[in-house]
Amino acid sequence: MRNILEVQDVKKYFPIGTNVFSFLYPGKKEYKKALDGVSLYIQEGRVSVLVGESGSGKTTLARVILRAIDPDSGSIIFNGDNITKKTGKELRNFRKQAQMIHQDPYSSINPLMKVFDIIKEPIDIFYKEYSDEERTKKILAVLDDVSLKPSTVFAEKYPHMLSGGERQRVAIARSLSIEPKIIIADEPVSMLDVSIRGQILQIVKQLSVNHKITVIYITHDLTTSRLIGDEISVMYAGKIVESGSIDSVFSNPLHPYTQALLDAVSEPNFQNVDKEKVVRIKNFDSAPAETGCKFFSRCPYSMDKCKIEPRLENKGQNHTVSCYLYDKE
Ligand SMILES: Nc1ncnc2c1ncn2[C@@H]1O[C@H](COP(=O)(O)OP(=O)(O)OP(=O)(O)O)[C@@H](O)[C@H]1O
Ligand SMILES: [Mg+2]
Helix, strand or coil: CCEEEEEEEEEEEEECCCCCCHHHCCCCCCEEEEEEEEEEEEECCCEEEEEECCCCCHHHHHHHHCCCCCCCEEEEEECCEECCCCCHHHHHHHHHHEEEECCCHHHHCCCCCCHHHHHHHHHHHHCCCCCHHHHHHHHHHHHHHCCCCCHHHHHCCCHHHCCHHHHHHHHHHHHHCCCCCEEEEECCCCCCCHHHHHHHHHHHHHHHHHHCCEEEEEECCHHHHHHHCCEEEEEECCEEEEEEEHHHHHHCCCCHHHHHHHHCCCCHHHCCCCHHHCCCCCCCCCCCCCCCCCCHHHCCCCCHHHHCCCCCEECCCCCEECCHHHCCC
């Protein structure tokens, strides 16, 4: 299978702002290493999950991929094309192919506009050549795609007349309207009622299957990732520590951090997780190590050589891990 997106060694450091205590540390500039050399390969037409704890850099990575912020270094290759430095028309052309669905359906759609106009907005921008009839047809079709039926009725509603789940469907329909090749959904169901999370994720999954859209699903919730994902990448402190197919990673987690994440899940559909492989992490509140393996201080297996950073290595069938435990010698 072809990679539609390749993130190559991307770094993004945010300066930690000066404050009233800055005089204590003259000349010292500090940075938050939000992304510290991320490499990620996303297969076309599949649903890839990006999982990691709060602050691990997931949203920052999404924003860098969509060119909402620029990385400090590294490259983003989309459809074989390096888009890291693109501007103007070329950047616009990329933006037409990549869409984001946000966590909060309340803030991502305009409360003063009818559903019809909310969805029409991006079509007006990217498909200027469409006739009014083509626009209307497209709007009703995407409402159907997210199961807001009858679409003619939903098109006339205002956001306050919709439930949270329906609003998130509108946001999905809106991103779908410009026929993107890739959608990044950043915690799209975490603000919704648990009972409807599955439905919304099913819709996202169907988009990938029916429209051949590549989806990156960002979450810190492993249980929902099982419902929708084909592949998974695990992020810890600005790095990908493990990547592979969902089945391979869940049945044979290699990185001690992934093992600890799976250990924390007590869902019935995780019964096939090999409990021999799960570990308890230590020093829960310790900060990630500055050099070497970032999981060093929390890892029950840390060794001397972990002070030198391990690289992501393929351990077979595209299951990659950055950990010395699996070195042959
Ligand atoms: N614009 C910014 N300026 C300074 N620091 C930032 C900025 N954006 C993000 N950060 C920091 O970078 C780190 C990664 O943030 P990010 O939002 O990417 O995490 P996340 O994995 O999406 O977390 P969550 O699961 O809570 O959404 C955090 O420590 C955050 O405080
Ligand atoms: Mg986030």
